[in-house]
Each structure stands twice: as structure tokens, then as C-alpha cells.
Amino acid sequence: xxxxxxxxxxxxxxxxxxxxxxxxxxxxxxxxxxxxxxxxxxxxxxxxxxxxxxxxxxxxxxxxxxxxxxxxxxxxx
Amino acid sequence: xxxxxxxxxxxxxxxxxxxxxxxxxxxxxxxxxxxxxxxxxxxxxxxxxxxxxxxxxxxxxxxxxxxxxxxxxxxxxxxxxxxxxxxxxxxxxxxxxxxxxxxxxxxxxxxxxxxxxxxxxxxxxxxxxxxxxxxxxxxxxxxxxxxx
Numbered sequence: 499x500x501x502x503x504x505x506x507x508x509x510x511x512x513x514x515x516x517x518x519x520x521x522x523x524x525x526x527x528x529x530x531x532x533x534x535x536x537x538x539x540x541x542x543x544x545x546x547x548x549x550x551x552x553x554x555x556x557x558x559x560x561x562x563x564x565x566x567x568x569x570x571x572x573x574x575x
Numbered sequence: 576x577x578x579x580x581x582x583x584x585x586x587x588x589x590x591x592x593x594x595x596x597x598x599x600x601x602x603x604x605x606x607x608x609x610x611x612x613x614x615x616x617x618x619x620x621x622x623x624x625x626x627x628x629x630x631x632x633x634x635x636x637x638x639x640x641x642x643x644x645x646x647x648x649x650x651x652x653x654x655x656x657x658x659x660x661x662x663x664x665x666x667x668x669x670x671x672x673x674x675x676x677x678x679x680x681x682x683x684x685x686x687x688x689x690x691x692x693x694x695x696x697x698x699x700x701x702x703x704x705x706x707x708x709x710x711x712x713x714x715x716x717x718x719x720x721x722x723x
Contacts, residue, residue, distance in 0.1 A: 499605050507632050507704035537624040539576040551637035553700070567634060567702075574631070574662065574703025575615050575694060 499562030501525060503535040506569035509545060513523050513537075522562050529556040544571060576657045581633065583665040583696045587638045588614045588675040595659055607656045607679035619669035621717070625655035625710035634702040638662075641701045649678070649693050653685040660691070662703070695707060695723060 500519040513536055520526075520534055528549065532541045541547070541556050542565045548567045549558055560566055576599065592612065619626055646658040657679040666674060676693050680686045698720050705717040 504634070506634060506702070508704070508718075547703075548634075548637055551634075551640045567637065569634070569702060570704065570716070571719060572698070572700065572702050573705045573720055574633075574701050575698040575720070 501531060501560055501562060502520075503531060504565065504567040505536075508570050509568055511540045514566065522560075524562075526560045527556065528554055528558045528560060528566065531560050532556075532568060533549065536549065536568070541568075545569070577643065578657075578659045579639060579646060580661045581639060581642075581664050582661065583693070585661070585663070585671055586661065586675075587662070588672045591661060591675065592604040592659070592677055599657075606681070608681050609686035610677060610679045611683075611686035613674070613676045613690050614672055615674040615694075617667050617669050617671050617673055621707060624707075626707045627710050628669075628692065628708040629717050630706045631667055631673070632704045632706065633664045638664075638702050639643045642697065644701065645693055645696050649689045652692075653678075653680060653689040655680045655685065657690055658689075660693070660697070662672050662697075662701075666699070698723075 500521050503518050503520055505513055505516055528547050529541055546569050547554050549560055550565055617629060642660050646660055650658055655678050659677040661675040663673050676690055678686050678689045706714055708714050
């Protein structure tokens with residue numbers, strides 16, 4: 499099983515990737531998904547995160563099969 | 576009732592609203608003593624620069640879910656009769672409507688408050704990102720919302 503990782507907007511452009519699969523057979527934290535998915539050490543304070551379309555934080559647990567998204571502050575409306 | 580729509584095609588908000596009210600909530604005209612409406616339109620300037628076009632990116636699936644959840648919470652909190660949210664995605668030009676929020680309730684206080692609340696929460700929680708194309712030819716991501 500794997501975790502689907504998505505990056506949006508300016509964060510996608512900065513990292514040069516929009517989507518990837520992380521192989522994982524055990525639970526990871528959002529922080530670990532960020533480190534492995536982005537290749538960067540710590541989750542920046544201004545990066546928002548969701549797990550399965552619900553807002554989450556660095557300590558949220560991620561299971562195989564989950565979808566994790568990282569994105570900059572939102573600017574709709 | 577709760578209606579959320581994301582659309583790439585442009586729309587005329589007042590026509591959309593009249594049509595939606597006529598088709599979806601004929602009974603609400605008697606039940607709802609108040610309706611409040613907000614329409615957000617694209618400006619041709621931002622932070623001192625001329626803006627000629629905008630691209631509105633979103634997170635398919637999560638954006639709809641967030642909007643539905645914001646509307647459902649407002650219905651619960653203010654006992655609203657109906658909520659209608661329409662938001663553009665993709666390419667947008669100055670003077671185009673970007674967002675329409677309309678709420679119906681028994682009395683005006685709930686309608687005014689809920690409409691404002693939905694708009695503010697949408698701006699801070701719904702996953703949309705604006706990229707502006709400037710008159711100079713360059714493109715830049717909008718990094719934060721303007722003050723309400």
C-alpha cells in the first residue's frame with residue numbers, strides 16, 4: 499500500500515512536483531510524509547496540510563491508502 | 576437546502592440567482608423573510624499593479640467538501656432555510672464574477688450575519704489559489720487575502 503501525496507499552487511512550483519506515491523506499510527505522521535515527499539527537513543509554518551480532504555497538522559497520523567495534500571495559504575473568494 | 580457549484584464557465588450572478596430561486600425554492604418565498612447576497616468580482620488591479628487575467632487553482636474533491644461543510648455549519652448555526660454558493664475556477668478576467676454566496680432565513684439578522692460569515696470562512700479555509708497575470712506580462716501567486 500502507498501500514501502498519495504499532492505502539492506498545490508506556489509508550493510508545487512517551488513518543489514517541482516504535483517503528485518507522488520510514497521510506499522508505506524505502517525502509519526506515518528504528516529511530518530514524516532512531508533520529509534519524505536518534499537525532500538525538505540521541516541514542515542514550514544506557512545504550509546497547510548490536509549489528510550483525506552480534512553485539515554490536519556504535523557502530528558496527524560497517516561495510514562496506507564490515505565491522501566495527503568500540502569499547500570500554501572488559500573486565496574479564494 | 577444547500578447548493579454548491581464550482582464552474583469553469585463564466586456566469587451572470589443575478590440571472591443565476593433568479594433562475595435558482597425560481598426552480599429550487601418556490602416555497603421559500605413565503606418561508607424566508609430575508610435573503611442576503613454577496614457577489615465577488617475580479618478587480619483589474621492588485622497591490623498597485625494592473626492585472627489582466629487570473630488563474631484560479633483548486634483541489635478537486637476537498638474544495639467542494641469544504642464549501643459544503645461551511646454551508647451546512649451555517650445552516651445549523653443560524654437556522655437558515657437555504658444556502659447557495661457558486662465559485663469560479665480556471666481562467667478569469669477582470670469584471671467576471673468569481674463568487675456568489677446567497678442565504679435565505681426567516682429574519683434579516685441571521686441572513687446578514689450568515690452571508691458574511693460564510694464568505695470569511697470560505698476565504699480562509701476553502702482550497703483555492705489565485706495566480707495573477709500582470710499587464711507587464713509576468714505572473715505571480717497571490718499570497719494573502721485582502722482585509723475584509
